[in-house]
Amino acid sequence: xxxxxxxxWEKFCNxxxxxxxxxxxxxxxxxxxxxxxxxxGGSDAGLxxxxxxxxxxxxxxxxxxRKHAALNxxxxxxxxxxxxxxxxxxxxxxxxxxxxFTRPLTPEQKxxxxxxxxxxxxxxxxxxxxxxQSSVVD
Numbered sequence: 053x054x055x056x057x058x059x060x061w062e063k064f065c066n067x068x069x070x071x072x073x074x075x076x077x078x079x080x081x082x083x084x085x086x087x088x089x090x091x092x093g094g095s096d097a098g099l100x101x102x103x104x105x106x107x108x109x110x111x112x113x114x115x116x117x118r119k120h121a122a123l124n125x126x127x128x129x130x131x132x133x134x135x136x137x138x139x140x141x142x143x144x145x146x147x148x149x150x151x152x153f154t155r156p157l158t159p160e161q162k163x164x165x166x167x168x169x170x171x172x173x174x175x176x177x178x179x180x181x182x183x184x185q186s187s188v189v190d
Contacts, residue, residue, distance in 0.1 A: 110133040
């Protein structure tokens with residue numbers, strides 16, 4: 053990552069009070085490695101596909117909450133979005149999402165922030181499901 057981009061990223065993270073996560077870059081493209089844990093037959097060289105999906109949900113949620121707070125001049129402090137994927141004994145998948153903030157919030161703010169979290173684009177896609185069409189290209 054170029055020095056100017058690095059400084060900009062660090063300032064962004066400091067401003068939004070988020071922990072910087074560095075993704076290796078090459079040229080104009082980002083590269084992420086997806087893998088499974090060794091116990092699941094992988095080499096544990098990257099995030100598992102489910103972890104990437106959960107990361108998308110968490111990131112989308114945090115961005116939406118921060119934007120909503122900025123529009124309403126709310127001080128949330130550091131936003132933490134914890135997400136966990138589990139399956140109950142009957143085989144139904146479930147994602148639990150927990151929100152926490154370092155600044156105190158009113159009950160009304162908490163209610164509104166939960167509504168915002170429930171309306172994020174990634175949340176909407178996951179709840180509704182999405183048609184996926186696969187093909188082999190030569």
